[in-house]
Amino acid sequence: xxxKLLVAIDHSDLSWMVFDQALSLAVATAASLRVxxxxxxxxxxxxxxxxxxxxxxxxxxxxxxxxxxxxFSSYVSEALHAGVHTEFFQYLGNPGPIICNxxxxxxxxxxxxxxxxxxxxxxxPLGSVSSYVVHHAPCSVHLVHGCHSVKIKxxxxxxxxxxx
Numbered sequence: 245x246x247x248k249l250l251v252a253i254d255h256s257d258l259s260w261m262v263f264d265q266a267l268s269l270a271v272a273t274a275a276s277l278r279v280x281x282x283x284x285x286x287x288x289x290x291x292x293x294x295x296x297x298x299x300x301x302x303x304x305x306x307x308x309x310x311x312x313x314x315x316f317s318s319y320v321s322e323a324l325h326a327g328v329h330t331e332f333f334q335y336l337g338n339p340g341p342i343i344c345n346x347x348x349x350x351x352x353x354x355x356x357x358x359x360x361x362x363x364x365x366x367x368x369p370l371g372s373v374s375s376y377v378v379h380h381a382p383c384s385v386h387l388v389h390g391c392h393s394v395k396i397k398x399x400x401x402x403x404x405x406x407x408x
Contacts, residue, residue, distance in 0.1 A: 246273040250352040252280050252343045252377070253319070258358040262388045263319055266356035269386070270328045275353070277330040279319045280346055282339035340376030348382040355381050360390045 251266035253259040263279065270277045316332050323330035335342055347355050359374040378385050 246270075246275045246353045248350060248352045248354075249273075249275045249277050250280060250343070250347050250350065250355045251277060252282070252339070252355060252357040252373075254281065254339075254358075256358065256360070258360060258388065258390045261390075262356055262358040263322075265386070265388050267323055267326055267328060269354070269356065270323070270330075271326050275328070277323055277328050278346075278350060278352070279316070279323075279330060279332045280343060281316065281332070281334045282342045283334065283336050284339060285336060339373045340380065343373070343377050344380045344382065352383050354384050354386055356386045356388065358390065359387045 246269065249266050249270050251263055253262060266277060266279075269275065316334065320330045320332050333346070335346075343355065343357070346352075355377060357374050357377055359372075374387060378387070
């Protein structure tokens with residue numbers, strides 16, 4: 245049974261797709277959701293301390309001092325609108341180990357994470373956050389694959405577009 249879902253996001257375009265799938269699973273299973281954003285130490289924009297934002301804090305006037313805070317609260321707000329209890333956390337550090345440790349401490353039932361994937365690679369490149377999580381997670385992992393359009397030779401008169 246899925247009671248606790250951990251969704252790991254970043255600033256990529258894939259994050260909303262990852263969040264949407266996690267939210268759909270949370271709604272279907274009546275699970276609680278924790279949204280986790282880990283900022284690698286090499287990123288320039290980072291808060292001085294960890295952020296915690298719960299469903300109850302989304303509509304507090306003046307509680308969001310930056311674009312980033314507003315973006316994070318939009319995840320929580322959307323989940324709240326769907327009736328899912330959600331909390332948001334942000335930490336600074338190495339994403340893979342922090343995601344796995346967070347899942348262990350919280351006793352998550354499932355981690356939902358994106359995988360951009362490199363076209364032509366059999367496995368994710370060494371150092372990939374999703375690869376680390378898949379191999380070290382204390383629970384099941386749901387990978388959300390990014391979409392890549394590829395060209396496929398079509399027979400005359402037929403259009404073909406593959407997305408994977």
